[in-house]
Amino acid sequence: MGTTRKWETIKTYEDIFFDYFDGIGKITINRERYRNAFRPTTVNEMSDAFRICREDQRINVVVLTGAGDKAFCSGGDQTVKGKGGYIDKDGIPRLNILEVQRQIRSLPKPVIAMVNGYAIGGGHVLHVVCDISIASENAIFGQTGPKVGSFDAGLGSSYLASIIGQKKAREIWFMCRQYSAAEALEMGLVNKVVPFDQLEDEVVAWAQKMQEHSPLALRMLKLGLNAELDGQVGLQEFAGNATLLYYLTEEAQEGKNAFLEKRKPDFKKYPKFP
Numbered sequence: 509m510g511t512t513r514k515w516e517t518i519k520t521y522e523d524i525f526f527d528y529f530d531g532i533g534k535i536t537i538n539r540e541r542y543r544n545a546f547r548p549t550t551v552n553e554m555s556d557a558f559r560i561c562r563e564d565q566r567i568n569v570v571v572l573t574g575a576g577d578k579a580f581c582s583g584g585d586q587t588v589k590g591k592g593g594y595i596d597k598d599g600i601p602r603l604n605i606l607e608v609q610r611q612i613r614s615l616p617k618p619v620i621a622m623v624n625g626y627a628i629g630g631g632h633v634l635h636v637v638c639d640i641s642i643a644s645e646n647a648i649f650g651q652t653g654p655k656v657g658s659f660d661a662g663l664g665s666s667y668l669a670s671i672i673g674q675k676k677a678r679e680i681w682f683m684c685r686q687y688s689a690a691e692a693l694e695m696g697l698v699n700k701v702v703p704f705d706q707l708e709d710e711v712v713a714w715a716q717k718m719q720e721h722s723p724l725a726l727r728m729l730k731l732g733l734n735a736e737l738d739g740q741v742g743l744q745e746f747a748g749n750a751t752l753l754y755y756l757t758e759e760a761q762e763g764k765n766a767f768l769e770k771r772k773p774d775f776k777k778y779p780k781f782p
């Protein structure tokens with residue numbers, strides 16, 4: 509069996525667990541009875557937890573997974589799918605999983621999908637948008653959209669194609685087949701496959717290795733890799749982070765200090781790196 513860790517609860521929710529251990533924030537979809545399908549409540553809670561992961565200075569790496577040994581996530585809860593989206597207690601149809609996809613992508617910390625079973629439909633897209641996917645040998649991957657009356661023509665298709673290639677992405681969506689963990693590894697859809705009882709140990713080891721490295725370097729690499737594919741929005745995110753780095757320099761502080769001290773700034777003294 510894998511190592512038993514003492515995860516500490518960060519916040520209590522209805523549909524998810526949100527735990528902390530050694531620099532890692534772990535978000536677990538806890539709807540095992542429904543193969544961890546998400547309803548709007550689940551997605552709202554995930555969004556809140558990802559927002560906390562962004563702010564919490566203790567958290568360096570985020571892990572997303574599902575409860576139990578059968579599913580990572582089986583996508584949108586089909587029992588609450590109505591006209592215009594997924595309908596929760598408030599009666600309003602929502603497609604709020606798209607917001608969580610964007611949060612994962614723009615979170616300036618690595619996000620690892622710990623794929624512990626079925627990653628299907630919108631659940632498959634969730635692992636696709638994570639930075640790294642580590643799967644157990646029993647994991648099964650696939651899209652069902654055209655079979656069940658939905659599709660994700662956004663990141664779920666275009667980003668998928670950038671990972672595994674256009675032909676394979678089209679096959680996955682047009683054929684709605686299921687793929688084993690070994691096939692997923694072969695097509696570059698996941699980074700590593702391990703026996704189920706070693707999954708958490710493996711994910712924690714990857715997270716610990718990443719934590720040995722410069723968080724700013726990881727942040728800029730993630731944003732740069734995103735920016736290539738994200739057009740103006742990617743450029744905006746990348747530029748925002750360049751601004752962050754600039755604000756850390758004495759040169760930028762000279763501009764602010766001169767303004768506050770009502771004097772002319774002296775930028776000449778700063779090096780012009782060749």
Ligand code: S0N
Binds near residue numbers: 578585605
């Ligand atoms: C996951 C599958 C393959 C597992 O099969 P298995 O092991 O044979 O178990 P089952 O007996 O089928 O399931 C056990 C119980 O769990 C229920 N259940 C499973 N999945 C769901 C689900 N998605 N919604 C609700 N219930 C689910 C079963 O009904 C069963 O219950 P009981 O015991 O009462 O019979 C298999 O379960 C499967 O294929 N599931 C459905 C997968 C699927 O089609 N998901 C939806 C795909 N679409 C989306 O996710 C769209 C959402 C999205 O990402 C999106 C993207 C872009 C724009 C908008 C959206 C958006 O938010 O809509």
